[in-house]
Each structure stands twice: as structure tokens, then as C-alpha cells.
Amino acid sequence: MDSRDGSRHNAAVTSPRLRTALAAAFASAALTAQAPVPVPVGASRDAIAALAATVRPSPRQLAWQRRGMNAFVHFGMNTFTDREWGEGTESPQLFAPSAFDATQWVSTFQRAGMQGLVLTCKHHDGFCLWPSSTTEHDIAASPFRGGKGDVVAEVAAACRAGGIGFGIYLSPWDRNAKSFGTPAYHGLFLQQLRELCTGYGPLFEVWFDGAHCPADDPTLFDWQAVFRLVRELQPEAVIAITGPDVRWVGNEAGSTRADEWSVLPLAMPASGPFESERDSWRALWALRERNQAPDLGSRDQLASAKALCWWPAETDVSIRPGWFHHPHEDHQVRSLASLLDIWFGAVGGNAVLLLNVPADRRGRIPDPDAAVLADLGRYLGAVFGDDAAQRGEKRQYAKVGEVTFAAPITLDTFDLREDVATSGQRVEAFRLEVRENGGWREFANGTTIGFRRVLRTEPVRGDGFRWWIERSRGPVAMSHFGLHKRPALLMPPRIMRAADGTVTLSAANGEIRYTLDGSAVTAESARYERPFALPDGGVVRAGVFAAPGSSTLVLATSTEASATFGIALAGASIIDCSSEQGGGEAAAKAIDGDPRTHWHSRWSPDSPPPPHHLTIDLGRAVALRGFVYQPRASGDNGTVLDYRFEGSVDGKSWRELAKGSFGNIAANPVPQVVRFAVAMDGARFVRFTALREVQGRAWASCAELSVLTR
Numbered sequence: 247m248d249s250r251d252g253s254r255h256n257a258a259v260t261s262p263r264l265r266t267a268l269a270a271a272f273a274s275a276a277l278t279a280q281a282p283v284p285v286p287v288g289a290s291r292d293a294i295a296a297l298a299a300t301v302r303p304s305p306r307q308l309a310w311q312r313r314g315m316n317a318f319v320h321f322g323m324n325t326f327t328d329r330e331w332g333e334g335t336e337s338p339q340l341f342a343p344s345a346f347d348a349t350q351w352v353s354t355f356q357r358a359g360m361q362g363l364v365l366t367c368k369h370h371d372g373f374c375l376w377p378s379s380t381t382e383h384d385i386a387a388s389p390f391r392g393g394k395g396d397v398v399a400e401v402a403a404a405c406r407a408g409g410i411g412f413g414i415y416l417s418p419w420d421r422n423a424k425s426f427g428t429p430a431y432h433g434l435f436l437q438q439l440r441e442l443c444t445g446y447g448p449l450f451e452v453w454f455d456g457a458h459c460p461a462d463d464p465t466l467f468d469w470q471a472v473f474r475l476v477r478e479l480q481p482e483a484v485i486a487i488t489g490p491d492v493r494w495v496g497n498e499a500g501s502t503r504a505d506e507w508s509v510l511p512l513a514m515p516a517s518g519p520f521e522s523e524r525d526s527w528r529a530l531w532a533l534r535e536r537n538q539a540p541d542l543g544s545r546d547q548l549a550s551a552k553a554l555c556w557w558p559a560e561t562d563v564s565i566r567p568g569w570f571h572h573p574h575e576d577h578q579v580r581s582l583a584s585l586l587d588i589w590f591g592a593v594g595g596n597a598v599l600l601l602n603v604p605a606d607r608r609g610r611i612p613d614p615d616a617a618v619l620a621d622l623g624r625y626l627g628a629v630f631g632d633d634a635a636q637r638g639e640k641r642q643y644a645k646v647g648e649v650t651f652a653a654p655i656t657l658d659t660f661d662l663r664e665d666v667a668t669s670g671q672r673v674e675a676f677r678l679e680v681r682e683n684g685g686w687r688e689f690a691n692g693t694t695i696g697f698r699r700v701l702r703t704e705p706v707r708g709d710g711f712r713w714w715i716e717r718s719r720g721p722v723a724m725s726h727f728g729l730h731k732r733p734a735l736l737m738p739p740r741i742m743r744a745a746d747g748t749v750t751l752s753a754a755n756g757e758i759r760y761t762l763d764g765s766a767v768t769a770e771s772a773r774y775e776r777p778f779a780l781p782d783g784g785v786v787r788a789g790v791f792a793a794p795g796s797s798t799l800v801l802a803t804s805t806e807a808s809a810t811f812g813i814a815l816a817g818a819s820i821i822d823c824s825s826e827q828g829g830g831e832a833a834a835k836a837i838d839g840d841p842r843t844h845w846h847s848r849w850s851p852d853s854p855p856p857p858h859h860l861t862i863d864l865g866r867a868v869a870l871r872g873f874v875y876q877p878r879a880s881g882d883n884g885t886v887l888d889y890r891f892e893g894s895v896d897g898k899s900w901r902e903l904a905k906g907s908f909g910n911i912a913a914n915p916v917p918q919v920v921r922f923a924v925a926m927d928g929a930r931f932v933r934f935t936a937l938r939e940v941q942g943r944a945w946a947s948c949a950e951l952s953v954l955t956r
Contacts, residue, residue, distance in 0.1 A: 363405055503595075818863060
């Protein structure tokens with residue numbers, strides 16, 4: 247047998263002591279799914295890969311992965327202050343949902359096909375959605391239910407009644423607690439965790455955010471004590487993100503790696519359970535620090551492993567630009583096409599999808615979000631409700647599994663799963679083949695499979711389909727090979743505006759209709775026929791509708807896109823720039839109307855740190871009401887976190903119009919729309935200043951900067 251299968255790892259091992267150590271490691275891996283598996287010193291690459299094939303998920307990890315897609319609900323003080331990160335000084339009196347309905351949440355998520363709900367019980371501002379003995383900054387001090395309310399209790403009860411799992415998010419960072427950063431805060435946090443783990447029934451997930459969370463220093467904050475408390479009170483719950491059961495995939499865009507491994511190497515020795523052995527947790531913390539790396543579990547990464555663990559990925563992403571509800575984002579809810587890309591990338595990429603759907607100030611899931619979630623469930627039901635493999639003749643061999651039919655059929659969606667419960671994750675490369683006219687040909691391929699890999703292809707017609715394992719870490723156990731056909735789906739239109747203000751809309755198929763007043767797009771909206779002028783900016787919303795008589799799946803929502811534009815800057819010019827790289831990254835690129843280009847300040851080892859600024863002559867006097875900062879299209883080098891924006895009538899005397907931070911821009915680099923509290927009339931000059939970069943580096947960049955006059 248090919249040594250790539252890992253069946254001949256002992257051939258590379260000559261030491262009897264090492265063979266004994268490997269045998270013990272294999273036995274340990276088979277019995278202790280909850281603890282890391284030590285790698286014997288001197289083990290070969292093939293031996294380590296074979297050992298990795300023996301690592302299994304714990305029962306709680308497996309139950310969590312089987313859920314596939316869960317809801318994340320950001321709801322709290324920020325909902326009522328229209329912010330992303332609160333200061334912790336907000337009055338509890340602001341928390342006043344007018345029509346809170348947790349049952350509506352659950353029914354909305356069930357229609358989408360979600361199996362669980364994770365609630366932000368306490369975000370970074372420290373406001374607790376349950377009456378806590380640890381603080382007065384909680385729901386008991388709010389007008390909700392006359393001060394007798396408990397959002398956590400109502401959501402937990404609704405989840406139980408609806409038959410979906412309930413999970414909690416508890417921010418380790420607390421901007422309200424004066425003890426944060428001291429040993430005293432650890433006790434406060436443990437008490438909050440105890441309250442949530444004992445008062446609200448079974449939990450399936452406990453989520454600890456990584457934003458400004460306490461460092462790995464037991465003298466200030468004992469993370470292992472936190473884990474032990476969860477294990478004691480909620481033994482079936484996975485501990486996610488900052489925890490031993492589930493890792494953050496590394497982005498908030500809903501995407502996974504091409505090779506998403508659940509078995510990962512630890513670069514430091516690890517001898518026991520993460521919640522009790524200090525060396526194990528230190529090793530996992532070190533891996534957590536690099537969880538945004540493009541490769542975490544390949545053979546190259548395994549080569550230097552001191553231990554191995556099962557640490558699967560969770561993909562968290564928001565249905566809107568922000569994580570909390572903001573009324574001005576009601577027209578920026580992701581389209582069905584966008585959600586499907588995320589679903590297939592996450593659930594179909596060996597991860598679990600945690601889709602954030604924020605509740606609004608009523609305490610309900612907003613109508614636009616609910617509508618597209620219903621369409622998501624309808625579409626997924628249409629795809630996976632019929633498995634053609636159930637009508638074919640099946641054969642399976644060591645490295646091949648095939649399904650044949652009496653007559654040709656057309657398919658375009660292929661669902662593959664390894665039996666990770668019994669055999670772990672082993673597939674490193676595979677291909678898909680179709681039988682045509684008695685012969686087989688390859689039409690798709692992939693790398694890892696793991697718990698689930700779903701491939702979308704162009705339509706493929708044949709009377710047989712099969713998977714073929716090309717490389718693996720030992721004999722493979724496949725548990726599922728599903729064959730499906732996707733219904734036709736309209737794709738969102740593309741909205742582009744040139745520097746002179748001319749807007750062009752395009753779509754692959756269907757009919758485009760649009761609005762310019764911010765209203766929803768319907769079949770009665772203006773039909774797009776040719777490019778149009780929008781020199782003074784505004785909000786363009788465009789939707790694609792099916793032509794009469796088409797076979798497109800009937801949906802409740804249009805396939806929509808939107809864009810916010812400032813005034814056209816064809817007559818504007820950069821009159822001052824603190825620093826520019828020049829050439830393709832010159833300052834003028836920030837106002838060229840092309841979001842694919844960008845300004846970048848000078849970069850070199852001796853580059854001066856921020857502030858960096860751009861000063862623009864608009865070419866005419868306008869009434870300034872806001873601005874839009876668009877981060878660079880690729881990478882985050884120079885992306886601005888803290889900013890200041892000023893206006894001037896004469897270019898000499900300046901008035902500060904806005905100063906703040908682009909909340910969460912590092913993980914969610916979308917255009918940032920800032921509206922001024924007070925407008926400025928007669929302004930001809932503007933100055934944008936980058937005060938701090940997302941990673942604290944010495945640079946600044948900007949793809950497009952525009953000003954709003956309406």
C-alpha cells in the first residue's frame with residue numbers, strides 16, 4: 247500500500263523505544279478524545295500523519311458539528327445607542343425594547359434551517375441581559391418588564407419550546423467593571439458565568455470573545471478555572487473561540503480555508519486535558535495566536551508537532567455590515583446569493599456557520615432579515631430535500647465510492663462526508679468523476695473533506711458519479727455521498743460609479759430594477775435600461791427579478807445590492823498629503839472612483855507613524871453631512887481604525903466634524919459610512935486624518951474617500 251496512507255509509518259522508525267512510544271500514542275489517541283495526543287520525540291512525518299488520523303472529536307464536539315448552522319444574536323445596550331462597541335457608561339434606562347418576542351426569533355431561525363441560537367448575554371460594555379448579583383449595570387436597572395425582565399430566560403425558554411439549542415456569549419472584556427484587569431475581575435466573571443450556567447437550562451455552546459480578552463496569566467485571570475466551571479455545570483456544552491473545543495476560523499467574512507483541518511498540531515508539549523494541565527492550555531493558546539494563518543493542519547504543519555488535538559472551526563459572520571442592529575443598515579441585509587456563498591463555504595467547508603442576525607429596538611428580528619432567512623431555508627430545502635443517490639445503485643471500495651443510474655441525469659451539487667466519529671479526518675485529496683458513454687472523466691476535485699465538504703459545480707450529465715480518494719492519512723471511512731441539483735437562482739446586480747458620477751448596473755441574468763431614494767426595490771421600481779448620472783451622490787438600491795415564465799425558484803426577497811455614494815469627485819483634487827507611496831499607490835487614487843486602487847502612505851522601515859492625512863479641494867462649495875471611507879480591496883495594510891474628519895470654507899480655518907473609530911473594520915472591511923451630528927454648509931475643502939491603523943502599524947491607506955451632501 248502507498249505509504250501516503252500512513253499504513254507503513256513504522257518503516258521509517260528503527261528505534262524499538264520509538265515504536266513503543268508510537269504504539270502508546272496510538273492507543274492514547276483512540277481512548278482520550280478530550281485531551282491532546284503527545285507526539286513521540288523523533289517520530290517521522292508519515293508517523294505523525296498516521297497518528298493524526300487517530301485523533302477523534304469528543305462527543306460534545308461531534309454533537310456541535312452536526313448542528314451545521316446556528317444563529318448568533320447581538321442584542322443589548324448597543325442596539326439602543328446605535329453603536330458596535332459601547333463604553334460601559336451608558337444608562338440602563340436606555341435598554342427599552344418595545345415589543346420583545348423571543349418566540350419570533352426562534353421561528354425565524356427555524357425557517358432558515360438553524361439548529362441553535364447563541365445570545366450575547368453580556369457584550370464589551372458590560373450590560374447584562376439577565377439580573378446579575380455582580381453588577382447594577384444590568385437588565386434589572388432598565389425599564390424592561392418593569393425592572394423584572396430577563397432576556398436570557400425568555401430566549402432560553404423559547405429555544406426549548408422550539409426544539410433548538412441555546413448557547414451563551416459572555417464577553418471576557420468588560421468596560422463597565424472597574425475591576426477589569428485585576429485579579430478581582432476574575433471572581434466577578436466566574437460568578438457571572440455560574441449564573442448563566444445554572445439558571446437557564448442546558449447549553450450547547452459557551453462563547454468567549456477574543457476582543458481585548460484577558461491574557462494567559464493565571465495570576466490575573468485563570469482561564470482553566472473558567473473552563474472547569476463550564477465542564478462542571480454544562481458538561482455537554484462546547485467552549486468556543488477562547489476555549490478548548492471550538493476555534494475561530496480566523497475571519498468574519500464567512501469563508502474557510504481550502505484545506506480546513508480539524509486535527510491540528512501543537513508546537514509545545516501537551517500532556518493532559520486543556521482545562522487542567524497548564525502545558526496543554528499554553529500550547530493551545532500559542533496556536534490560538536496564529537489561527538488566522540492560511541495553513542494550520544497540513545503535513546508540513548504536522549512535521550514539527552509536539553502534540554495533536556481536535557479543534558474544529560466555527561465561522562461567524564453577520565447578515566449585515568454591523569453586528570448590532572442599526573436602522574440605516576436595513577437596506578444592507580445580505581442577499582440570498584451572498585448567504586448561500588457563506589453557507590456552502592462554511593457548512594460545506596468542514597466548519598459550523600454561526601450567522602449573526604441582530605434583533606432591533608423592538609426586540610424582534612427585522613423584516614428584511616427574516617425574509618431572506620426564510621428564502622435561505624426554502625432554497626436549502628429545495629437543494630438537499632432530494633438526494634438522487636437514493637435512487638441509484640451504490641458500490642463502495644477502499645478508495646472509491648460510486649452511484650450509477652439506468653439513464654443519464656444532470657447534477658451540480660455533491661455532498662461528501664467522512665465518518666469522523668470512528669475514523670477521524672483523513673482525506674487530503676480527492677476527485678469526482680462522471681460516467682459518460684461508458685467511460686469515466688474527472689469534473690471536479692478537492693483537498694480535505696472532514697465532517698462535510700459540499701462542492702458546487704457547473705451542471706454535469708451522466709449515468710454514474712463517483713468519488714476517488716487520491717491521498718489520505720490512512721484508510722478512509724466515508725459516511726455519505728449525496729447527489730443534488732440546485733434550483734435556478736438570480737445573482738445580485740453589480741453597482742459601479744465612474745469618477746464623473748455615472749452609475750452603471752449589471753447582472754448575469756434577469757431584469758434589473760432600482761431606487762435612488764433609499765426605499766426597497768420591488769417589481770414596480772424603475773427598470774434599469776442605461777447608465778444614469780448621480781453627481782450629487784446618494785443611495786442606489788438595485789434588485790434582479792426573474793422574467794415571466796422562467797424556472798427560477800419563487801422567493802420572497804429580491805436579489806438586491808446597494809451602494810452609498812458621495813458627490814462625484816471628477817473636479818476634485820488632492821492639495822495636501824502627509825505621505826504617499828506614489829505610483830500605483832499615490833494619494834490621487836483615493837478619489838479616482840475606482841475601489842480597486844488605493845492611496846498608501848510611504849512604507850519603509852523608517853516610515854513615520856500616524857497621523858497621516860489627505861486634504862481635498864472639492865472644486866465647489868457643498869453642504870457636508872457625512873463621508874464614506876472605503877478600505878483597500880485586498881489585505882489590511884494601512885486600513886484606518888481611528889480617524890478625524892474636518893471641513894473648511896477657505897482651506898485655512900478648519901472645523902472638526904467627526905472623530906472616532908471604525909468599529910470592527912479589521913475583521914469586516916466594508917465601506918464605512920459616517921454621518922455628522924451637525925452639517926457644515928459652504929465647505930469646499932475636507933481633510934481626512936488617519937490617527938491609528940488597525941494593527942498599530944506606521945501606515946495608512948484608502949481605496950475611496952467621498953463626502954455625503956444628503
